[in-house]
Amino acid sequence: MEKTAVHKASMPVNTYRLIQIVLGVVFSAYVIWRFYDVFIGNPAYGADTWMRFAISGVVLGSVYALVAIGYTLVYGILFMINFAHGDIMMIGAFGGYFVFEALKNIPSPTVGDPHQVFLNAHPIISVILAFVVGMIVAAVSGYFLEKIAYRPLRNAPRLVPLISAIGASIFLENAALLLFGSQRRDFVNPVQLTRGTGWNIPVNGTTVILPYTGVLTFVLSVLILIALYLLVQRTRIGRAMRAVAENKSTAALMGIDVDGVISRTFIISGALAGAAGVMWGIHLGLVYYQVGFIPGIKAFTAAVLGGIGNIPGAMLGGMFLGIIEALGPAILGLPFQLKDVLAFGILVLILIFRPTGLLGEVLSEEKV
Amino acid sequence: MSMLEINDIHTYYGNIHALNGISLKVEKGEIVTLIGANGAGKTTTLRTIAGLLKPRQGQVLLEGEDITKLKAHEVVYKGVAMVPEGRGIFARLTVTENLDLGAYSRTDRQNFAQDLERVFTIFPRLKERQKQVAGTLSGGEQQMLAMGRSLMARPRILLMDEPSMGLAPILVESIFDTIVAINKEGTTILLVEQNALMALSIAARGYVLQTGEIVLLDSAANLKQNEMVRKSYLGIE
Ligand SMILES: Nc1ncnc2c1ncn2[C@@H]1O[C@H](COP(=O)(O)OP(=O)(O)OP(=O)(O)O)[C@@H](O)[C@H]1O
Numbered sequence: 001m002e003k004t005a006v007h008k009a010s011m012p013v014n015t016y017r018l019i020q021i022v023l024g025v026v027f028s029a030y031v032i033w034r035f036y037d038v039f040i041g042n043p044a045y046g047a048d049t050w051m052r053f054a055i056s057g058v059v060l061g062s063v064y065a066l067v068a069i070g071y072t073l074v075y076g077i078l079f080m081i082n083f084a085h086g087d088i089m090m091i092g093a094f095g096g097y098f099v100f101e102a103l104k105n106i107p108s109p110t111v112g113d114p115h116q117v118f119l120n121a122h123p124i125i126s127v128i129l130a131f132v133v134g135m136i137v138a139a140v141s142g143y144f145l146e147k148i149a150y151r152p153l154r155n156a157p158r159l160v161p162l163i164s165a166i167g168a169s170i171f172l173e174n175a176a177l178l179l180f181g182s183q184r185r186d187f188v189n190p191v192q193l194t195r196g197t198g199w200n201i202p203v204n205g206t207t208v209i210l211p212y213t214g215v216l217t218f219v220l221s222v223l224i225l226i227a228l229y230l231l232v233q234r235t236r237i238g239r240a241m242r243a244v245a246e247n248k249s250t251a252a253l254m255g256i257d258v259d260g261v262i263s264r265t266f267i268i269s270g271a272l273a274g275a276a277g278v279m280w281g282i283h284l285g286l287v288y289y290q291v292g293f294i295p296g297i298k299a300f301t302a303a304v305l306g307g308i309g310n311i312p313g314a315m316l317g318g319m320f321l322g323i324i325e326a327l328g329p330a331i332l333g334l335p336f337q338l339k340d341v342l343a344f345g346i347l348v349l350i351l352i353f354r355p356t357g358l359l360g361e362v363l364s365e366e367k368v
Numbered sequence: 369m370s371m372l373e374i375n376d377i378h379t380y381y382g383n384i385h386a387l388n389g390i391s392l393k394v395e396k397g398e399i400v401t402l403i404g405a406n407g408a409g410k411t412t413t414l415r416t417i418a419g420l421l422k423p424r425q426g427q428v429l430l431e432g433e434d435i436t437k438l439k440a441h442e443v444v445y446k447g448v449a450m451v452p453e454g455r456g457i458f459a460r461l462t463v464t465e466n467l468d469l470g471a472y473s474r475t476d477r478q479n480f481a482q483d484l485e486r487v488f489t490i491f492p493r494l495k496e497r498q499k500q501v502a503g504t505l506s507g508g509e510q511q512m513l514a515m516g517r518s519l520m521a522r523p524r525i526l527l528m529d530e531p532s533m534g535l536a537p538i539l540v541e542s543i544f545d546t547i548v549a550i551n552k553e554g555t556t557i558l559l560v561e562q563n564a565l566m567a568l569s570i571a572a573r574g575y576v577l578q579t580g581e582i583v584l585l586d587s588a589a590n591l592k593q594n595e596m597v598r599k600s601y602l603g604i605e
């Protein structure tokens with residue numbers, strides 16, 4: 001006891017590190033014990049239940065990844081957190097919702113079913129339309145969000161655009177409240193994509209459903225993430241984005257229209273969030289004016305987890321968070337209602353112990 | 369008509385009056401140097417020409433065309449390239465990607481390969497390092513990259529801000545040789561240098577800048593003999 005006190009007085013930095021290590025060891029030991037307890041000691045769930053958790057985690061994770069990219073792209077270029085990003089996702093979700101609603105009312109009679117509607121007669125076209133519209137309205141919103149709420153504050157102190165972002169978020173939610181009301185609406189899918197239906201996988205004598213909506217969400221997310229990666233790494237616009245992220249005035253000296261690149265970054269981020277919103281609606285079935293709030297904060301957590309500014313980090317962070325959220329409560333023996341608390345607990349821990357995130361993008365001074 | 373002419377430029381940083389009525393001319397095919405002590409306003413002058421800073425008063429003319437109001441990226445399309453102070457390479461991008469960005473303003477992409485070859489002929493070291501991330505290059509290699517990148521734009525006029533800064537003497541000489549070679553190929557050059565002796569030995573004419581004002585302009589040969597220049601910038605008593 002006394003020894004520690006002396007130590008602390010003379011080497012405060014090492015003491016801090018020591019506390020971190022001790023806490024880390026204790027926490028790891030607890031997690032390992034929980035793993036042992038849950039899987040071997042007192043198996044709480046069968047393999048089928050774990051599989052259901054895992055499926056739901058991977059699907060949610062892929063949505064978080066899409067939204068997290070938006071936080072990371074914008075941070076990479078403007079060094080600000082776009083707190084209204086979750087609301088852009090909400091706008092995308094409404095876009096997809098209204099497409100399905102409209103197509104549900106267009107009759108498309110067939111020989112077998114005179115009451116058939118377009119939505120069910122042409123589910124693939126309907127889904128494509130929902131995504132196209134959802135992505136476009138979200139992209140356009142992202143574009144105007146930057147132009148109106150952030151661009152005039154480009155040279156203001158760093159805190160100012162953050163406040164503006166929070167203001168924009170409140171504005172967008174209230175605009176949606178005014179336009180669409182406060183009720184939670186049922187996101188009606190084409191009948192072929194009815195929630196809860198899917199492929200049946202036999203596990204442990206029972207069957208686990210691999211939902212169609214989940215597979216659609218996951219596959220589409222992965223395709224979009226690959227496309228984004230290629231865009232950033234292989235194309236002229238991607239090169240310009242990376243140049244602007246590193247140094248705006250030198251980028252301008254190359255002939256790059258910096259404002260244009262920033263606009264395009266918001267358009268791309270918005271489109272990804274819009275796609276995520278439509279996925280959220282299709283897979284989870286609800287849309288309302290605050291539907292983007294929780295996934296927005298989760299995706300922000302994912303972006304920080306992967307190292308904000310780091311694109312592969314955001315992808316991995318999203319997946320990781322989705323899986324932790326789905327499996328964590330069961331493994332740690334927490335009530336499932338606490339899964340959000342778990343996610344935000346992770347955010348707090350990361351911010352305290354490893355603010356650079358898992359992939360360790362250094363928030364260098366030159367950037368700040 | 370001069371390649372570049374600036375008339376009575378006043379540039380401010382907030383309330384700081386950094387350039388107090390600067391005028392200068394660079395003729396087509398010339399190397400002109402701008403010398404001056406730290407903080408005299410050399411970088412500010414180049415940044416104003418490049419459009420990164422907007423003067424409150426005065427004009428920047430490129431072959432007679434007024435480019436004062438253009439944005440920095442638009443000025444590039446007019447044929448002005450700049451090697452910024454401290455090189456300004458994109459450290460996280462590869463050498464090739466940096467060079468590629470140098471050609472960003474070019475519309476004739478079909479000449480890209482040929483221009484890349486030209487840069488690699490001037491700087492063979494860059495060819496060896498093509499795939500390398502630029503931040504891992506040595507200081508001298510980074511300077512070569514910054515110059516090579518500016519050449520990829522095929523500028524009519526090249527603005528260079530202290531290209532010799534922080535380089536070993538032997539490298540400084542080869543950088544100056546390269547500047548002469550680039551100029552011989554037809555690029556007009558406005559060169560800002562701390563190394564006034566070297567700059568004056570390759571330039572045709574020179575301007576001396578002091579706290580935001582041009583205090584002297586003459587042929588390089590005359591400037592080298594000038595009492596004040598010898599004392600203040602060449603370190604010769
Ligand atoms: N971003 C800025 N904000 C405020 N003042 C500035 C800024 N940049 C330069 N200045 C001031 O403007 C004046 C001219 O600076 P400038 O960088 O043009 O000098 P310089 O001749 O390039 O000097 P050096 O040889 O050190 O590069 C200096 O007094 C400097 O302090």
Ligand SMILES: [Mg+2]
Pocket residue numbers: 410411412453529
């Ligand atoms: Mg300078």
